[in-house]
Amino acid sequence: MEVVIVKDAKAGGELIAGAIVDLLARKPDALLGVATGSTPLPIYDALVAQVNAGAVDASKARICQLDEYVGLPAGHPESYRATVLRQVVEPLGLPETQFMGPDGSAEDVQAACDAYDEALASAGGVDLQILGIGTDGHIGFNEPCSSLASRTRIKTLIEQTRIDNARFFDNDIDQVPHHVITQGIGTILDARHLVLLATGEGKADAVAQTVEGPISSLVPASALQLHRHATVVVDEAAASKL
Ligand code: GLP
16 A cells, blocks of 8 residues: 655645546546545546646546435435536536446345446446545445445445535435445455545544554455555645554
């Protein structure tokens, strides 16, 4: 695992956007896995800016989701599908046909999860997966105690994650879904390159456990230690307990 300490979130975003540009230069139709939350926004801003400045032709890039809420009405602005469309797919000018994600409103949720794992594999696998980290060390929506070999499946959010995400739902925890679909940790580890960005002091404990703690399902992000090409980019605040 490579750990890169940067000055701030903007610098982290620019660094990772640069890695995506390099990837697209080598492989124009690369499959880019994207995470939601506040942390990756500087990556997407920097990527769009670099692409608009002509750094690379991103028109063939393919985008895929890491996770999704279950049961939100179709088109809900806080569904991760709508979020990724708004933050990544549309700003890059990509058609929806180059964007894939799990169906959070499927009647048979497990069948939708299995179909998504199959779709990722038949798309050739994820080339670069961007990850954030929850305060409890979760990646995607793999909460503590998730199997390190898990595949895409339905999960129940713990209370802390629903509290953390209530800010996207008018600060009303009752609006935050209880259930989600997430790529499993095993699914995430299938990506060729994992890039985790963590910023701010609130992530310092989770980062220290991820990087320096034992590999444990209690800290799902520690599974990155098992990957042959994992990069953890942290700002000085998130690195403060390393
Ligand atoms: C959610 C997402 C994760 C994300 C996490 C942290 O739980 N499912 O993918 O990493 O939030 O979000 P933030 O970056 O806003 O702290």
